[in-house]
Amino acid sequence: MSTLRPTRTSAAVAAALALTLSLTACGASTDEDTGSTPPQQETTMAPEETDAMEGGDMSAVMPMGTGDPFADARTAAQHMPGTAATLAAGFSAALEIPGEVDSEAAALRATMTALLQEHVYLAGIAVATGYTTGLDSAEFEAAAATLDENSVALADAVGSLAGDEQRETFLGLWREHIGYFVDYAAAAKEGDDAGREAALESLQGYTQDAGAFFEEVSGGELPAGDIAASLEMHVSTLSAAIDDLAAGSPEAYASLREAAGHVGEGAAVIAGGLATATEMSGDPADEAATLRADLTALLQEHVYLAGVAVFTAYTTEGGTESEAFTAAAEVLDANTVALADAVGSLAGPEQREAFLGLWREHIGYFVDYAVAVSTGDEEAADMALMELDSYRGEAGAFFEEISGGELPADAVAEGLAMHVQTLAGAIDSLNAALVQGS
Structure with missing residues (x-):
């Protein structure tokens, strides 16, 4: 299983970044x-x-x-x-x-990059909120609601390409995997090793189900094994960040950033498969599309x-x-x-x-x-x-x-x-x- 790493920016990206913050928002x-x-x-x-x-x-x-x-x-x-x-x-x-920076494929990659990275940060914030105010608190519910809005947006993105039925399937799978992370967070905070292992086992099953889902909706352009491997890295890095949050470790923030960094490559892979399957214009892996995705993430x-x-x-x-x-x-x-x-x-x-x-x-x-x-x-x-x-x-x-x-x-x-x-x-x-x- 390969380790996903944040994409290094090219000289062109560096030049763009020099002006980036002046235009934020x-x-x-x-x-x-x-x-x-x-x-x-x-x-x-x-x-x-x-x-x-x-x-x-x-x-x-x-x-x-x-x-x-x-x-x-x-x-x-x-x-x-x-x-x-x-x-x-x-x-x-x-x-x-x-x-082509504005091709359909480039837009898809940028969208998947933003939504998947956001998923990691919102999940981390929700867990941190739950640890601070309680997993049954109104504050945690608010954090979880914002995380769920991200889930709905991801499902909408998938559904726009694969249809309403597949949108609902994806949404169910995605919400289920978030629930397993909540189970893991609760067990980690309580020092319940058996509960942690049970949650990880459920997350492992999710990676297989999600792999099969993406292989089907992409007509084989996204092999189940490749998607499952990428999601396994998502599980391992985010669970490591949760462990650090549960322990009150100062390393939690770097761990969360590492977990968020890993999803960029996964977003590129998913966008590539779906773009090919739906015959989108453009190439999500060309330099212009990569520039757009990199800037989006940063x-x-x-x-x-x-x-x-x-x-x-x-x-x-x-x-x-x-x-x-x-x-x-x-x-x-x-x-x-x-x-x-x-x-x-x-x-x-x-x-x-x-x-x-x-x-x-x-x-x-x-x-x-x-x-x-x-x-x-x-x-x-x-x-x-x-x-x-x-x-x-x-x-x-x-x-x-x-x-x-x-x-x-x-x-x-x-x-x-x-x-x-x-x-x-x-x-x-x-x-x-x-x-x-x-």
């Missing part, structure tokens, strides 16, 4: 654009908000949330596939990358890692001073360093350091905001939002300079407003559910 993706499900709430910006460019207008960064922290985190993350598609299209054209991961870090601060004794938060922040910072490396590969070492400082500073402002709202310090919360508003202008000027004017500063600042609004809204909802409601 430019708007919600649509089914037509990305094949992914739309965000759960509409975020329409008022004229005075869209006019706020380089700071000074607080309406441009006022938090937007629903009160459901898990749904809000997913809303923030779901802006990313559309951004990835836009970036991939622009850089594919500029750098003459072979393939951007979405940034949002979920940020959410996990705040969740950890709110649910761990010691908050931002705890060992657990330090570990979660280190995993998030690894993403920041990778992005700075990408900037440096495009603009040079000096600009790499400038980006690294800017991006770390902006993450610090989000931490300041999270601490302030949890302690009821409205003045500090407003100050953090003001700093984030100012950051938009600084980041805009930075990206305009390194792109030679291809990314106007005001457009960058406007795009970052949605990122601040949705992530701050998720922080507000986390605070209400996990701090004020505790």
